[in-house]
Amino acid sequence: MSESLAVNLGLYIxxxxxxxxxxxxxxxxxxYQQRIAARYKSAILREIANTCIHNAVNVEVDTIYFGGGTPSLVPAGHLISILSACRSRFHLIPECEISLEVNPGTLSEKKIKSFRKAGVNRISIGAQSFVDQELRAIGRLHTADMILDTVYLLRNSGYENISLDLMLGLPFQTKESWHKSLNIFIQLRIPHISIYMLDLDEECLLSKWVAANLISIPEEDLISDMYLETINTLASAGYTQYEISNFSLPGSECCHNLKYWRREAVHGFGLGSHSFDGMVRYSNLSNMKDYLGAIETDTSPKAWEEPIDARKALQESLFLGLRLAHGINLDELSNKYDEKKISQYAGHFQELSERGLVKRDGNRFSLTTSGMLLSNEIFQLFV
Ligand code: SF4
Incomplete structure (x- = not known):
């Protein structure tokens, strides 16, 4: 890592x-294959042990995030050994946020207790919908009842810091079915929700079904309406929107994900994981055979790296900062970046304000709800 390393570090596994x-x-x-999963766990342990972080003595790990894939699918022992390796290699602060993504149907009471004992203190459930027909259409193996069972199981084991993912734009989704999913979430009083819009990659199966007219997905206008209604519904229920896709009860924001939008340091371990040390972005190999081969021969698993110069850093600060509800403060940015460079973007802010896509409070700019709907188009202005 570079000389100007941030003192706090997040780990992504x-x-x-x-x-x-x-x-x-x-x-x-x-x-999932038991044999490959065991080999992969050993590779992660080796990657953690071999990680060279410059100035590591000053680094305090304050978040760890197990993402996937389906981390809850592997034996609890694998995650426990990985956490233990993190504790041996890094200094974890006592209140370190340790998140685990889980899918309904992959947890037992015993497994949950093991995670809890190992220090996992935040669970993110990949629910996606409370409507079985929608779940089947996207190939999910769970049902709405299985999501509820997972929530009860987690709460009975002492977990309160829970997040749920729901998706907008699913096949068969209507306003009514979306209200049903959202209302079940609200009734459960889960403290955090991430709402993602279905984003179809050309190569995925669902794209092909849609292209062949075998299945249809809701029109963009309907999805936009549902998103705008969602912001109001969640606000009335006490949830604050702190990022385009993320809402929480007070104090339940995801500290790990905030690091990405604030450009803070995160080190990734495992297949295809991304890292940022404050100066350079880099990523691991994303093919399992190549990744395991590199780690097992003590070769770097790095696939690429990109140094981030001052111009790129400013661009990132602008478009990542605008994802957050409180937006960006140009005075704060001028402490870090050349004012002349910042002023080059003044015209964009002016135009976006006139179009009602950005709101201004002094020198702070943030997206309006209409701006959030057009966020991808807006972010293009800054790259
Ligand atoms: S979307 Fe489905 S297949 Fe893809 S990582 Fe999540 S659970 Fe696995």
């Missing part, structure tokens, strides 16, 4: 195994 490939999936995931 990618667990790529899944029971089956969902029809919309564009994540790095492979079918």
């Amino acid at each position: 990618h667990i790529p195994f899944c029971q089956a490939k969902c029809s919309y999936c564009h994540f790095i995931s492979v079918p």
Whole structure:
């Protein structure tokens, strides 16, 4: 890592195994096989042990995130050994946020208790919908009842810091069915929700079904309406939107994910994981055979790296900062970046304000709800 390393560090650990490939999936995931999972765990342990972090003595790890894939699918012992390796290699602060992504149907009471004992203190459930027909259409193996069972199981084991993922734009989804999913979430009083819009990659199965008219997905206007209604519904229920896709009860924001939008340091371990040390972005190999081969021969698993110069850093600060509800403060940016460079973007802010896509409070700019709907188009202005 570079000389100007941030003192706080987040760790991301990618667990790529899944029971089956969902029809919309564009994540790095492979079918679960006991033998490969055991080999992969050993590779992660070796990667952690071999990680060279410059100035590591000053680094305090304050978040760890197990993402996937389906991390809850592998034996609890694997995650426990990985956490223990993190504790040996890094200094974890006592209140370190340790998140685990789980899928309904992959947890037992015994497994949950093991995670809890190992220090996992935040659980993110990949629910996606409370409507079975929608779940089947995207190839999910669970049902709405299984999501409820997972929530009860987690709460009975003492977990309150829970997040749920729901998706907008699923096949068969209507305003009514979306209200049903959202209302069940609200009634459960789960403190955090991530709402993602279905984002179809050309290569995925669902794209092909849609192209062949075998299945249809809701029109963009309907999805936009549902998103805008969702913001109001969640606000009335006490949830604050702190990022385009993320809402929480006070104090339940995801500290790990905030690091990405704030450009803080995160080190990734495992297949295809991404890292940022404050100066350089880099990523691991994303093919399992290549990744395991590199680690097992003590070769770097790095696939690429990109140094981030001052111009790129400013661009990132602008478009990542605008994802957050409180937006960006140009005065704060001018402490870090050349004012002349910042002023080059003044015209964009002016135009976006006139179009009602950005709101201004002094020198702070943030997206309006209409701006959030057009966020991808807006972010293009800054790259
Ligand atoms: S569970 Fe997630 S990572 Fe696994 S196949 Fe489905 S969408 Fe992809």
